[in-house]
Each structure stands twice: as structure tokens, then as C-alpha cells.
Amino acid sequence: MPDKVLQKKMTRERRHRHILKSVRGTEARPRLVVFRSNKHIYAQIVDDLAGHTLLSASTLSKAIRDEVAKAGNKIAQAKLVGMHIAELAKSKEMTMIVFDRGGYLYHGRVKALADGAREGGLQF
Numbered sequence: 001m002p003d004k005v006l007q008k009k010m011t012r013e014r015r016h017r018h019i020l021k022s023v024r025g026t027e028a029r030p031r032l033v034v035f036r037s038n039k040h041i042y043a044q045i046v047d048d049l050a051g052h053t054l055l056s057a058s059t060l061s062k063a064i065r066d067e068v069a070k071a072g073n074k075i076a077q078a079k080l081v082g083m084h085i086a087e088l089a090k091s092k093e094m095t096m097i098v099f100d101r102g103g104y105l106y107h108g109r110v111k112a113l114a115d116g117a118r119e120g121g122l123q124f
Helices: 002-020 065-070 074-091 109-119
Strands: 031-036 041-047 052-058 098-100
Touching: 002 098, 031 109, 041 074, 041 109, 052 074, 065 074, 074 109
Parallel strands: 031 098
Antiparallel strands: 031 041, 041 052
């Protein structure tokens, strides 16, 4: 059983490295990175040229913890995280980003986070 879990993780990491060859964040257009665990979802906005994380949000963030607890399922929680990261980005005057799905398929929670970010005003 652990071999399948390790194989799945290695396959996702390989896909992510392949995606990173073409998706790079700059100061003008930073990269929105998604990480998904079984219970939570995390999003970061990264400037790859400087090597800094500019913003981050997750289902564990104190600002949206109460809303996340009220949201029914993980897809609704991911959408809330996307809307929250968009609010944070707009407060720092960022509107254009590059979306990095982190090697995950673009459906379910990853898609919900992207949709929430778009509704919050980010363009990608």
C-alpha cells in the first residue's frame, strides 16, 4: 500500500516539475501555486525571480477559518480560499497572475480555487 502512495506522490511531483518549465512568476505577474492535501487546500502567490512568497492563504487561515467551518464540503472551502487570496492580492494591487495547478488535474478543488480567485478579481 505505501508503495502506491509514494508512486502517486512522485508522479505528481514529476508533472509539477514539467509544468514549472513553462510557468514562471515575475514581479509583474506572480505565480499562484496550489497545494492540496486530503483535508486542506493551500494557495501561495510567489515571485520566482526574487524567490519570495508574497501572499498565502489556506483553509487554516485565521481570517476565514469561521467561514470555512460553515462551508459544507471541500470544494466550497477551496472556493473560499480562492476568493480570500484574491482579496489579499487586490490589497497589494496585484491583478494579473499566472496559475500553477501544482501537478494536480484541473478539476474539483483546484478548479474551485481558481474560480474563486477569478471571482475575487484576479486575471489569468
